[in-house]
Amino acid sequence: MANMSLTKNPMPAQEPEIRCKNFLEVALGYSEETAIDEAKRCLSCKNKPCVAGCPVGIDIPGFIEKVADGEFEEAYEILSASTCLPAVCGRVCPQESQCEGKCVRGIKGESVAIGRLERFVADYHSAHSKEETKKPQPNGHRVAVIGSGPAGLSCAGTLAKKGYAVTIFEAFHVAGGVLVYGIPEFRLPKAIVQREIDELIRLGVKVETNMVIGKVLSIDELFEDGFEAVFIGSGAGLPRFMNIPGENLKGVYSANEFLTRINLMKAYKENATTPIKENHKVAVVGGGNVAMDAARCAKRLGAEEVYIVYRRGEEELPARLEEIHHAKEEGIIFKLLTNPIEILPDENNFVGGIKCVEMELGEPDESGRRRPQVKADSEFTIDVDCVIMSIGTSPNPLIKSTTEGLETESWGGIIADEATGLTSRKRVYAGGDAVTGAATVILAMGAGKSAAEAIDKDIMG
Numbered sequence: 001m002a003n004m005s006l007t008k009n010p011m012p013a014q015e016p017e018i019r020c021k022n023f024l025e026v027a028l029g030y031s032e033e034t035a036i037d038e039a040k041r042c043l044s045c046k047n048k049p050c051v052a053g054c055p056v057g058i059d060i061p062g063f064i065e066k067v068a069d070g071e072f073e074e075a076y077e078i079l080s081a082s083t084c085l086p087a088v089c090g091r092v093c094p095q096e097s098q099c100e101g102k103c104v105r106g107i108k109g110e111s112v113a114i115g116r117l118e119r120f121v122a123d124y125h126s127a128h129s130k131e132e133t134k135k136p137q138p139n140g141h142r143v144a145v146i147g148s149g150p151a152g153l154s155c156a157g158t159l160a161k162k163g164y165a166v167t168i169f170e171a172f173h174v175a176g177g178v179l180v181y182g183i184p185e186f187r188l189p190k191a192i193v194q195r196e197i198d199e200l201i202r203l204g205v206k207v208e209t210n211m212v213i214g215k216v217l218s219i220d221e222l223f224e225d226g227f228e229a230v231f232i233g234s235g236a237g238l239p240r241f242m243n244i245p246g247e248n249l250k251g252v253y254s255a256n257e258f259l260t261r262i263n264l265m266k267a268y269k270e271n272a273t274t275p276i277k278e279n280h281k282v283a284v285v286g287g288g289n290v291a292m293d294a295a296r297c298a299k300r301l302g303a304e305e306v307y308i309v310y311r312r313g314e315e316e317l318p319a320r321l322e323e324i325h326h327a328k329e330e331g332i333i334f335k336l337l338t339n340p341i342e343i344l345p346d347e348n349n350f351v352g353g354i355k356c357v358e359m360e361l362g363e364p365d366e367s368g369r370r371r372p373q374v375k376a377d378s379e380f381t382i383d384v385d386c387v388i389m390s391i392g393t394s395p396n397p398l399i400k401s402t403t404e405g406l407e408t409e410s411w412g413g414i415i416a417d418e419a420t421g422l423t424s425r426k427r428v429y430a431g432g433d434a435v436t437g438a439a440t441v442i443l444a445m446g447a448g449k450s451a452a453e454a455i456d457k458d459i460m461g
Contacts, residue, residue, distance in 0.1 A: 229427040
């Protein structure tokens, strides 16, 4: 029987006053009964608008129908036919602006909780499946993938299922890219990322870590070693700064560095080899998901006051609504329509405060958002001892600077065909943040999958 409730089944979660003191996963996941009940809210639309909103083209009504029937393994088979990272996507994808944003149920109520059901199915499969992964028949062709983030993993997984011998070259000492260094444990447990990577390894994908392409090996040398195509999914790990006075003070971090110390180097654990100085009052400059992650991490490290400093208003915050909601529940203070102009030193040349001005919104800019303008005579200072800059990232220039004939944008992004990922170099493809700049996990996965299909068509003719 269909469930015509206008609201989603709520996601069980740790209480805010408990979770803000630990790094355990906030959302606890649906039970079997809740998943079935939520799946029955799906109307199984014939034109499937939700599929059109999914960058990797998952048969969403198909897998949800199986969940509604209690056939969870069959649901996983449908999911895994289109995505290599269902447990990841179910946790971190912005479903509200993609698949769920197209859901018909959202017209007169809340959309079906597609992301929560995807997470449930992936977790159920991991807990209950005893079937061994079937390794595809090799087709005799080799492809190199640079970067083990979502774009690289998606490309590698898609090619491996077609029988290609795929080797991933990862610069860090562990695989996962932004999934392991950028997203906190309380949003995406690293064991889940490793679980998805292990599945790719069982498909035959090789992963070589500590391999900085452009230093250890060049793209030309990869071709000389027998690889027939190269996919660049190296992400956008170069942080941006505001170039205001005081950014070189002790206690100023890029969000990338701050989150890498916590997520990859486990700075929140006692006797961590890469610690973070204990801070009491922290300002995070920016309003995206990364800013929310940094602020919530700072709170968990013991900061008494944590501020989100953002130059636009709440309606313009680019972070997911869920992330903003969780941050507020955990006591993060939002200083909106506020822009830093200087970071002030204390007597020891550490951060002693951040000088800001109040902003007001004018006419829309090229992005469609109202342009912030400085209010006259509105300077004020926030008392903080740590500042985290989270205003965006750019692709690392290493690969473009060491690869002859690879065309790039003025800001560093690799120029690649939108549909296929083909660059200016023959059989060199690129996708994800290395092409677009910082974006979402699922968009990077979609680019990796599309490039894999193009590589297969190119090689197999």
